[in-house]
Amino acid sequence: MVWPFGGNNNKEQEAAPESSQQLQQTLGFDPSTISDVSNIIKSPGVFDTNSLHPLAGLDKDLEYLDLEDEQLSPLEGSQGLIASRGWSDDLCYGTGTAYLLGLGTGGLYGFREGVANLPKGADVSGKLKLNTILNHVTRRGPFLGNSAGVLAVTYNIINSTLDSFRGKHDTYNSLAAGALAGAIFKSSKGVKPMAISSGLMVLAAGAWCGLKELLS
Numbered sequence: 001m002v003w004p005f006g007g008n009n010n011k012e013q014e015a016a017p018e019s020s021q022q023l024q025q026t027l028g029f030d031p032s033t034i035s036d037v038s039n040i041i042k043s044p045g046v047f048d049t050n051s052l053h054p055l056a057g058l059d060k061d062l063e064y065l066d067l068e069d070e071q072l073s074p075l076e077g078s079q080g081l082i083a084s085r086g087w088s089d090d091l092c093y094g095t096g097t098a099y100l101l102g103l104g105t106g107g108l109y110g111f112r113e114g115v116a117n118l119p120k121g122a123d124v125s126g127k128l129k130l131n132t133i134l135n136h137v138t139r140r141g142p143f144l145g146n147s148a149g150v151l152a153v154t155y156n157i158i159n160s161t162l163d164s165f166r167g168k169h170d171t172y173n174s175l176a177a178g179a180l181a182g183a184i185f186k187s188s189k190g191v192k193p194m195a196i197s198s199g200l201m202v203l204a205a206g207a208w209c210g211l212k213e214l215l216s
Contacts (some may be wrong), residue, residue, distance in 0.1 A: 091159060
């Protein structure tokens with residue numbers, strides 16, 4: 001005798017073994033053989049202490065980052081006293097270093113100038129003296145720091161361009177970059193200030209190159 005809804009019971013009986021196998025694969029053990037919690041713990045392959053470690057599985061399919069910014073420049077002559085990683089590295093570090101040096105030097109000069117020009121008198125307050133020193137420091141420090149930063153930016157851009165064009169980094173590139181940077185810096189003041197600024201930058205670039213050769 002065939003029941004009207006017998007087909008559904010047959011499908012459920014066929015699906016039961018499949019769901020049981022899927023559950024066994026998911027849990028790692030057959031739930032029908034478990035009677036209490038101790039059986040679950042003692043079942044082989046259920047709890048793997050290695051897989052419970054916080055760093056477990058990190059050695060599988062691990063992709064290491066290749067940081068190109070950390071690679072040194074392959075340009076000839078760039079592996080000197082201070083190894084270069086590229087034009088952007090030279091631009092950032094060179095400009096920042098020049099700005100800080102200029103700011104500190106200008107601040108010290110302004111401090112000395114402020115102390116030398118302190119107002120005299122018995123009725124002069126300490127606040128007025130401090131204000132005089134700070135005015136000289138804030139006038140000299142930022143001016144020299146900004147000037148050094150602009151010169152460093154111009155110098156590094158020209159120097160990196162010459163390095164790329166000639167395919168190597170050497171003293172000639174530095175001297176030429178210094179001369180052009182000094183001339184551009186004073187280009188609005190006339191020919192004589194341009195020549196003086198260019199000569200000073202050439203001397204500074206030559207001194208830096210000589211120091212690198214001496215210490216390397």
